[in-house]
Amino acid sequence: MLAIMTAYVCPRCQVHAPATALTWCCPECRGPWDLEFTSAPVPLASLASRVNSLWRYEEALPLATEIPHVTLGEGRTPLVPLVPLSSSGTGAVSAKLDFLMPTLSFKDRGAVMLAELARRLEPRSVIADSSGNAGTAVAAYCARAGLDCAVYVPDGTSPKKLEQIRAHGARTVVVPGDREATARAARAAADEPGVFYASHVYNPHFLHGTKTYVYELWEELGGRLPDTLVLPVGNGTLLLGAALAVEELYGHGLVDHRPALVAVQAEAVSPLAAAFHAGADELPAPAAARPTLAEGIAIPNPPRAAQILRAVRASGGTFLTVTEDRIRAAQLDLARRGLYVEPTGVACWAAVRAAPERPGTTVVPLCGAGAKTGLAPSAP
Known part of the structure; x- marks a missing residue:
């Protein structure tokens, strides 16, 4: 049985609206909607013969009950190793090349x-x-x-x-x-x-689309997930999608553990990291809008801040921040490995390079192509 679309619900006010409406936010608090939606288990063994787009995970997606769908063949991006597993069982890092999507992000x-x-x-x-x-x-x-x-x-x-x-x-x-x-x-x-x-x-x-990032990892790793998912966070759409997928896969008994979610922000604009390390459940105040090379995650006041903080804490993860110099260095390092990624898209690799090794396996996303922005300028 395929999962079906039901209704929007405000996580703060519990106000409902039909998902067929053009109402884009909760009319009470003007906050973002969640979707009342129950996925069905995705049968791993059947995936090899399915359509080559993210619609292959039809049991997990709203809107999947009617075909044909809009598609450009998105998804199924490569997973490539960056750092091998050490003899002590730490430090294995792979990158998922999401900059190879049809629009390069x-x-x-x-x-x-x-x-x-x-x-x-x-x-x-x-x-x-x-x-x-x-x-x-x-x-x-x-x-x-x-x-x-x-x-x-x-x-x-x-x-x-x-x-x-x-x-x-x-x-x-x-x-x-x-x-x-x-x-x-x-x-x-x-x-x-x-x-x-x-x-x-x-x-x-949108979050139910980004959760296919984790479904693809699960498929490619033969029904397993990495020990750690490192994810860039501005508005948090990839991290929240990942959290949705992890809960669905775990809830259906398709994985035996939940990965830690490690969120990465640019040090220049890092309101969520500051709130997390201060033990806050929400942002006490918007951050200053300072310039950063990682413009795609420079969000001073993300509307889903409370959800992001809750998801990272529930996973046993943490927040990391990266300086402008580390972003520049990470972009050049990846380019010399054959991967040309825009500055925002290298933030997670910059964080992993600077942080202590984590046990087991870690995956970072490379989110946007370098052709979109070029190389980060050198510091003055």
Whole structure:
């Protein structure tokens, strides 16, 4: 039996709304939705003969009961070793190459779900807000689905990312100010009638797409998971998706342990790391919006902050931060290993290189291609 879509629910207020509505947030607290959704076990033995996209995990995905789906063949990215397991059983690190997605970032995992939902709802227009990668992914999948799309981006977004968004036929709305100002402008536009807000933060379908990152690891490792998952966190969409997948796999008896979730932020903008190490359950206040090479995770006030902190603590994980110098060094190190990744996408490798070795196996995602931004500039 396939899993089915049910309804949105606010995790704070317990307000419900149909998942077929264009209501993009809780009407009481204006917070992001969760999805009332129960997955079914994915049969590992049957996967070899299935479609070569993330829709292969149909039992675990909302929107999977109707075919055909929007797709660009996303998913199934390679897993390659970076550091071998030592004789003492520590230090094995592999990288999952999510920068090899169709739009060159992991955001395709969630964007395909949003585009599929929008295709069914038939809105007048789709809008998204992004510092680049999420907007590019939404633009591409809306093009695939034949949907009108506009992407709100902050002033200073990489010209290469703007070019990619526009090439897919989406309109760009450049907002003066930082990432938070861009999100506010998009949310105001999302309140207009007939608009579908393809938000990678507020719409939980995005998280059910990013959870396929862990399902792919589980499949590739023959029904196992690594001991540690190191994940970049700005708005936390990959980490929260990973947490969803881990709970589903463990709950269905398909794995015998839950990996520790280690969250990584840039030291320059690290409100969640500060809250975690202070023992807080929520952000006491938004962080300052300081410049960083890891622009994709420079989020001063993530709307799902409490969920992210709770997920990391429940897993027995922790938060790490990385300096600008370590980001630069990690990008060059990966390039010399044949992997050209954008600065945000190397944050996890930068953190692992600087941290003490962890027991067992660790996987880091390489989230975005270096061709999107180029090499990080040297420090002045």
